Amino acid sequence: MSEAVDALIVGAGPAGLMAAEALTAPGRSVVVAEAMPTPARKFLMAGKSGLNLTKNEPFGAFARRFAVGTGALPRTPGYLDEDESRFGPSEVMAWARGLGIELFTGSTGRVFPVGMKASPLLRAWLARLRAGGAELRTRWRWIGGGFRFDTPEGVRVIRPRVAVLALGGASWPRLGSDAAWVPWLKAEGVAVAPFRPANMGFRAAWSEPMARHFGTAVKGTALAAGGLVSRGEWVIGAKGIEGGGVYEISAALRDGAAGHVDLAPDLDHAALAARFAKAKGKLSLGNRLRRVLEDPVKVALLLEWGRPLPTDPADWAARAKALPLLHDGPMGLETAISSAGGVTWEAVADTQELRAMPGVFVAGEMLDWEAPTGGYLLTACLGSGLRAGRAAAARLAALDRC
Template sequence: MTERVDALVIGAGPAGLMAAEMLMGQGRRVVVAEAMPTPARKFLMAGKSGLNLTKSEPDAAFWNRVTGALPRTPGYLDNGEAFGPDQVMAWAEGLGVPMFTGSSGRVFPVGMKASPLLRAWMVRLRAGGVELRTRWRWVDLEGGFGFATPDGHVTVNADATVLALGGASWPRLGSDAAWVPMLAGAGVPIAPFRPANMGFHVAWTDAMARIMGSAVKGVAIHAGDAVSRGEWVITRQGIEGGGVYEVASALRDGAEGRVDLAPDLDATALAARFARPRGKLSLGNWLRRILGDPVKVALLLEWGQPLPADAAGWAARAKALPLRHDGPMGLDRAISSAGGIMREAVDETLQMRALPGVFVAGEMLDWEAPTGGYLLTACLDSGRRAGLAAARALTGT
């Protein structure tokens, strides 16, 4: 079976749905094909503990955290204006979902969850004529876009197409990179995928068993030029959580990690604390009085060997504790992925050079950003840009 539509979007995650929203404004027939039974499964999973939609900070600082294949040629679209934090907040509130900004600048729905926003978004899209087809898996590029569907093989030809199938992380939620052979076969250059926003394996000693699952708070991780003050968690596999994800790309690429257990004290002030007499206290209790947190003490004893001999040495070790790990966790546990369609494969409108009329958005592109609002906002921004460019291609403008 073969059919023709005005606009086709493949992938119903945030980037794909944003592209569909832009396309529907042209009054054309928009079909969204999604391999999974329901849309935006990774979006919903990421929002289970609180949907961090964006980060409220100046645009320049925000977009400096996004690296890779997201072209920003001034004037090519909307005078080069990105769909940044302010625009994302206004868009969400336009869906009837009030937002609030936390003390860290991270922006969440008042209700915290992702599902109300997704429901409101889908209502808007359906009201605009967007047709969502679930369990439609893209399988070939023969004579159009071929899909395996519940009703058999269907080929769809479209005047404009946006691909937003995700990268290679959390494959059980749909981002399995099954599209790579098809695009590579069409001459699209693709960089190998690597985990991003991931944890790191650590071979803990038995002494750490008592704090497994504990949150690490009030520390700073330094990795190259990257610094994180966020919380993270000690797990049986290693270290995970937002504070680690912020510096994960630097650690993955070889930067030495150091943990500052007392980032609000300088070395001199901390050394003065370590100079206090230990008396009859055990080593653990003495360190706990100084650092105020048994988790920090456990990390100092775990990663701080051999232990220092004097107050200055203790302070220096606590201010720059080696972060000892055994490499990043794999793509199946990563929040996102680096790698994908290379920058040179797309023009300034995110149209693929090898496939005219086909635009690409989201994690299919070789870029990365940390969690904390950067990753999700950049996906929405790229979907908007690709959708607007596809809409203009339909009208010939």
């Protein structure tokens, strides 16, 4: 059984739903096919700890946090270009408020709904799409071979005039992003860069004394790698280190840059050395370090990663200010917040239309880009979906004129 529609969106995450919003118009048939039982599962998972929509900062600074292509210097993806089509932080905030969602900006510039949840925004968004005529079909899994889908009613075929693919990358496959689409696009001549974990933790083979600190948040440090510095919190886990502070420098660490931890970023070397000198005396080593660093977790890290241990105050201060961040490589894609890799930028036009598949556009994490957490990922997914949807709508309009 086959069905002709004006527009097909495959994937009902943020990028796919934004593409649907751009394509919905009176009299136009728009179908959104989603493999999972419910839409936007990864979006809802992100919202469990407070939905970070975007980062309220100047657009130029925002755009510089993106990297495009494996091993490439950071550059802005096309959908974040400084032009009339851009969809950056201010546009995201206006869009969310248009759905009736009240927002606030935290002390770090991160923007959240006042209710801190993703579900109210998603409900309002889906209601608006339904009112506009978009039809969401869940448990419709794309199986390649054109637009063939495995559905509860059997195999169905869609014949769209235009299509937007927004199937996600390769992280958190249990939420729907399993990259099963890669061989189908490659068979059509679309270049796809291998997927790698992004915004992920790093494995560490801890010594036995570290076990008492598993699950503990590390606060008041500065992590550095590849010219990037993060003051965010991070967590010591049984398998390694993770958390927002680590994710900000994870790409540099993954790509081979050496990492360091400053255990006292608000003190210079001289002031910290003076503290070490003052604490020197009959105290045990552990007690002396706790008096200086005022945090047992920092002491544990200094003893774990600081060997061979220094002997004089100046050397102790130097070690604490630039403690080597030792790890055994990144954790896997299955637990990464996002992924790098995907459809290469050479494989798409500026409109995100696949050069090898005219009329088919790509959005979201299927494309080869990466950015840190903190609102960057979601803003870029929304922006790329909007850009692809607008371009698909323009193609439809051109077809109508023919």
